[in-house]
Amino acid sequence: xxxxxxxxxxxxxxxxxxxxxxxxxxxxxxxxxxxxxxxxxxxxxxxxxxxxxxxxxxxxxxxxxxxxxxxxxxxxxxxxxxxxxxxxxxxxxxxxxxxxxxxxxxxxxxxxxxxxxxxxxxxxxxxxxxxxxxxxxxxxxxxxxxxxxxxxxxxxxxxxxxxxxxxxxxxxxxxxxxxxxxxxxxxxxxxxxxx
Amino acid sequence: xxxxxxxxxxxxxxxxxxxxxxxxxxxxxxxxxxxxxxxxxxxxxxxxxxxxxxxxxxxxxxxxxxxxxxxxxxxxxxxxxxxxxxxxxxxxxxxxxxxxxxxxxxxxxxxxxxxxxxxxxxxxxxxxxxxxxxxxxxxxxxxxxxxxxxxxxxxxxxxxxxxxxxxxxxxxxxxxxxxxxxxxxxxxxxxxxxx
Numbered sequence: 001x002x003x004x005x006x007x008x009x010x011x012x013x014x015x016x017x018x019x020x021x022x023x024x025x026x027x028x029x030x031x032x033x034x035x036x037x038x039x040x041x042x043x044x045x046x047x048x049x050x051x052x053x054x055x056x057x058x059x060x061x062x063x064x065x066x067x068x069x070x071x072x073x074x075x076x077x078x079x080x081x082x083x084x085x086x087x088x089x090x091x092x093x094x095x096x097x098x099x100x101x102x103x104x105x106x107x108x109x110x111x112x113x114x115x116x117x118x119x120x121x122x123x124x125x126x127x128x129x130x131x132x133x134x135x136x137x138x139x140x141x142x143x144x145x146x147x148x149x150x151x152x153x154x155x156x157x158x159x160x161x162x163x164x165x166x167x168x169x170x171x172x173x174x175x176x177x178x179x180x181x182x183x184x185x186x187x188x189x190x191x192x193x194x195x
Numbered sequence: 196x197x198x199x200x201x202x203x204x205x206x207x208x209x210x211x212x213x214x215x216x217x218x219x220x221x222x223x224x225x226x227x228x229x230x231x232x233x234x235x236x237x238x239x240x241x242x243x244x245x246x247x248x249x250x251x252x253x254x255x256x257x258x259x260x261x262x263x264x265x266x267x268x269x270x271x272x273x274x275x276x277x278x279x280x281x282x283x284x285x286x287x288x289x290x291x292x293x294x295x296x297x298x299x300x301x302x303x304x305x306x307x308x309x310x311x312x313x314x315x316x317x318x319x320x321x322x323x324x325x326x327x328x329x330x331x332x333x334x335x336x337x338x339x340x341x342x343x344x345x346x347x348x349x350x351x352x353x354x355x356x357x358x359x360x361x362x363x364x365x366x367x368x369x370x371x372x373x374x375x376x377x378x379x380x381x382x383x384x385x386x387x388x389x390x
């Protein structure tokens with residue numbers, strides 16, 4: 001059987017990263033989140049900093065496009081292509097959980113991929129961000145919305161699909177039902193895909 | 196602990212009703228789908244036919260509104276209110292699975308309710324409708340879309356929320372991952388809510 005890959009898209013502050021790490025441990029498979037930055041850098045020849053920066057950027061600017069030669073793709077596109085290649089290689093190598101990075105799209109034709117999206121009401125996410133990162137209370141709401149918007153724009157740009165729209169995923173879970181319940185649901189499905 | 200209620204919204208042809216019945220059996224709790232018509236009729240004094248018809252109707256027509264006295268709500272609204280009352284009573288009485296009927300909205304303040312939405316790509320749903328109901332092949336696509344649109348309009352009218360938008364639910368599952376996997380995910384979460 002093909003390796004089982006679980007991709008996790010997530011609203012900022014929904015707790016998606018921790019849930020991803022937890023289910024990888026429960027299933028005894030690899031976990032990739034920020035590790036992807038270094039792997040992509042190594043494979044592509046870009047520095048870690050360039051990859052990290054490009055992951056948060058979508059280049060649509062006409063000025064930018066005029067400033068590079070017509071044969072050269074914008075840096076963010078080059079990094080995206082390199083990272084998608086890395087994701088496909090990982091999927092060939094082992095079962096794993098991959099957080100973010102439009103991995104669901106890179107693996108859209110993979111026969112054993114569970115595409116997950118985790119979300120929660122804004123108030124719960126503000127609370128989690130405050131508790132985990134201790135951000136300045138007044139600005140958290142705007143910050144959470146800004147990160148969500150960045151993720152939505154990035155996803156839409158590279159996939160032409162709407163971020164968080166359920167038809168783009170196999171399983172969408174509101175993390176307000178409780179972290180343990182979310183993990184149980186994901187593990188229940190993934191165990192059947194791993195066996 | 197409060198009774199555990201699982202509400203199931205579903206795209207037409209996603210297999211939601213059968214999944215709902217199956218998980219009710221697996222969890223050994225009651226199951227309500229079309230049974231709701233008769234119960235609502237009994238409680239409200241309307242006939243089964245009137246309830247069934249009203250369930251598929253949203254009355255926005257000015258002509259209709261002019262044809263009834265100003266103190267009288269449209270029939271579809273009266274039936275909706277009666278049915279929401281029935282749903283709340285059932286939730287007080289026993290743990291159960293309820294399919295459709297905006298039950299997620301009626302129980303929005305219930306402390307132990309799992310709001311599920313089941314969906315699938317249109318091609319899979321056309322295939323399921325053809326296999327289960329044997330409808331005329333050529334018209335199935337239009338028929339599936341028509342029923343979806345009716346459900347979306349009904350939901351939007353009575354809840355002011357968008358049907359199938361994940362933030363209105365706790366768990367949204369693409370039934371293309373396989374009926375057994377969907378059932379496993381739902382049961383894994385529900386068991387924690389029943390214990």
